Amino acid sequence: MESARKREHTADVLVLGAGMAGLCAAIAALEQGAQVLVLEKGTRFGGSMALSNGIVWTFAREADVRAHVPDGDPALQDFLVANLTDSLRWLQGQGVELQPDQIWLGYGRGQEASPPQMTAALVDRVKALGGAMLCETAVQSLLTRDGAVSGALAFDAQGAVEVHARSVILATGGFQGNAELLARHVTPYADFMYLRANPWSTGDGLLAALDVGAATTPWLDTFYGHAMTAPPARFNALQFQDMSHKYGPLAVALNLEGRRFADESAGTGEETLNTHIARQPQATAAYVFDAATADRVYDGGPLARVVIDRARQAGGPVAQSDTLEGLAHEMQAWGFPPTQVVATLTSYNAALTSGNGKQLQPARRGNPFRVVRPPFTAALVRAAITFTCGGVRTDLDMRVLRRAASVSMLPLLKADRDELQTGVIANLYAAGCDVGGFSTRSYMGGLAQALVTGRVAGAAAAG
Numbered sequence: 507m508e509s510a511r512k513r514e515h516t517a518d519v520l521v522l523g524a525g526m527a528g529l530c531a532a533i534a535a536l537e538q539g540a541q542v543l544v545l546e547k548g549t550r551f552g553g554s555m556a557l558s559n560g561i562v563w564t565f566a567r568e569a570d571v572r573a574h575v576p577d578g579d580p581a582l583q584d585f586l587v588a589n590l591t592d593s594l595r596w597l598q599g600q601g602v603e604l605q606p607d608q609i610w611l612g613y614g615r616g617q618e619a620s621p622p623q624m625t626a627a628l629v630d631r632v633k634a635l636g637g638a639m640l641c642e643t644a645v646q647s648l649l650t651r652d653g654a655v656s657g658a659l660a661f662d663a664q665g666a667v668e669v670h671a672r673s674v675i676l677a678t679g680g681f682q683g684n685a686e687l688l689a690r691h692v693t694p695y696a697d698f699m700y701l702r703a704n705p706w707s708t709g710d711g712l713l714a715a716l717d718v719g720a721a722t723t724p725w726l727d728t729f730y731g732h733a734m735t736a737p738p739a740r741f742n743a744l745q746f747q748d749m750s751h752k753y754g755p756l757a758v759a760l761n762l763e764g765r766r767f768a769d770e771s772a773g774t775g776e777e778t779l780n781t782h783i784a785r786q787p788q789a790t791a792a793y794v795f796d797a798a799t800a801d802r803v804y805d806g807g808p809l810a811r812v813v814i815d816r817a818r819q820a821g822g823p824v825a826q827s828d829t830l831e832g833l834a835h836e837m838q839a840w841g842f843p844p845t846q847v848v849a850t851l852t853s854y855n856a857a858l859t860s861g862n863g864k865q866l867q868p869a870r871r872g873n874p875f876r877v878v879r880p881p882f883t884a885a886l887v888r889a890a891i892t893f894t895c896g897g898v899r900t901d902l903d904m905r906v907l908r909r910a911a912s913v914s915m916l917p918l919l920k921a922d923r924d925e926l927q928t929g930v931i932a933n934l935y936a937a938g939c940d941v942g943g944f945s946t947r948s949y950m951g952g953l954a955q956a957l958v959t960g961r962v963a964g965a966a967a968a969g
């Protein structure tokens with residue numbers, strides 16, 4: 507059989523991935539006069555950005571980051587806060603239509619874009635500036651010469667594509683699509699989790715970088731996502747938002763043993779509770795609430811009543827009853843032990859009635875809402891992952907650090923940033939979700955991270 511011939515390309519800057527980070531990086535490199543090639547694994551450009559809500563936000567002040575995201579890399583986080591406003595102006599200059607500045611959740615600042623318009627505008631801009639883009643071309647590994655990165659090996663339907671480049675930017679969007687990496691780093695129940703993102707971000711950037719000696723951040727176990735309506739519900743990628751149960755922090759969350767497992771109200775939003783669900787059996791939980799909570803207004807999502815209606819329409823498991831015993835009986839069909847469910851809800855109500863939510867195990871510190879006004883509702887949800895928060899370690903120019911030149915990030919002996927190595931992998935940059943250290947156990951925005959890091963990586967790689 508005749509084997510397919512390897513095809514070769516050259517570029518000044520090779521960008522791996524055409525989502526938010528990759529497209530911004532490509533434009534920034536083109537603005538510096540570089541010749542740019544973008545390789546995209548998916549059948550379309552835009553990655554998870556195209557599926558997103560389009561809210562480009564992060565914290566307004568560094569002090570708020572410290573309060574809400576206590577771990578992570580403070581230098582990177584502060585860099586993001588400091589550079590968002592200017593980067594939003596730059597984004598607008600590329601033809602992306604942005605709504606006026608807004609405050610989110612009392613501490614976030616940013617602007618909203620339409621994801622289809624943003625994707626089209628950024629792709630058009632890359633092409634208008636002379637950038638080349640190949641779809642359905644998946645990068646598998648990096649090429650090196652004398653320890654420096656010199657290009658990448660990719661595959662398309664015809665076979666191997668070898669690209670030789672002065673600089674390479676990893677922008678493949680994280681490793682949330684890789685069940686084996688999730689099982690290794692995030693949860694033994696990875697197989698049960700939903701992927702709430704594009705299907706192509708399977709850790710190729712991280713694995714390729716590790717192969718050439720890249721250092722990783724701590725926090726490889728952390729991720730962002732929202733719990734979604736459990737099977738047998740059927741829905742597609744454009745319904746990720748509708749199927750997300752963002753009211754979770756108002757509800758009581760029970761695992762399949764009928765017990766609470768987290769302070770539902772903790773963290774920046776439902777994304778924090780979702781990370782706890784991922785570590786419960788079958789990555790599954792029930793959100794239980796009463797008629798008052800069904801209509802409770804909160805920051806960040808639609809009323810619980812609205813989400814429940816959508817879940818039902820998609821065939822998702824929803825139980826309702828006028829008594830806690832009746833609700834527990836219905837939940838038995840999902841595998842919950844009814845006696846334990848009633849016991850948990852009764853002691854939860856009693857503790858909040860006497861103002862002792864903090865003494866519950868686990869404590870309930872915020873949203874002191876009891877489950878007392880019928881009808882009572884339970885929605886079965888599964889943890890879902892949008893993007894992983896750990897990744898390769900970079901400096902503030904988004905240069906990827908070399909593992910052998912790095913020092914420990916463990917808390918006891920953690921080095922100050924200026925004690926850290928200057929050992930970078932020559933010619934290798936990273937952006938977006940491939941970079942770790944921004945969001946960790948709490949969330950500081952995904953699009954903003956991709957915009958700011960993409961822009962910096964592109965300019966640095968071209969420079």
Ligand SMILES: Cc1cc2nc3c(=O)[nH]c(=O)nc-3n(C[C@H](O)[C@H](O)[C@H](O)COP(=O)(O)OP(=O)(O)OC[C@H]3O[C@@H](n4cnc5c(N)ncnc54)[C@H](O)[C@@H]3O)c2cc1C
Pocket residue numbers: 522523524525526527528545546547548551552553554555556557558559560561562563643644645646677678679680702703704706707708709710711746747892893937938939940951952953954956
């Ligand atoms: C439903 C949903 C709602 C969201 N809402 C918001 C929001 O309102 N605000 C916000 O800040 N964030 C939001 N996000 C998150 C945001 O979309 C991501 O944080 C952002 O897109 C990350 O940018 P990225 O470039 O790193 O990854 P992506 O935009 O996903 O791009 C990565 C690209 O790399 C490609 N790729 C992967 N592997 C390879 C390979 N081997 N070779 C070549 N290409 C490869 C992928 O196909 C993809 O196109 C949302 C995400 C989803 C799914």
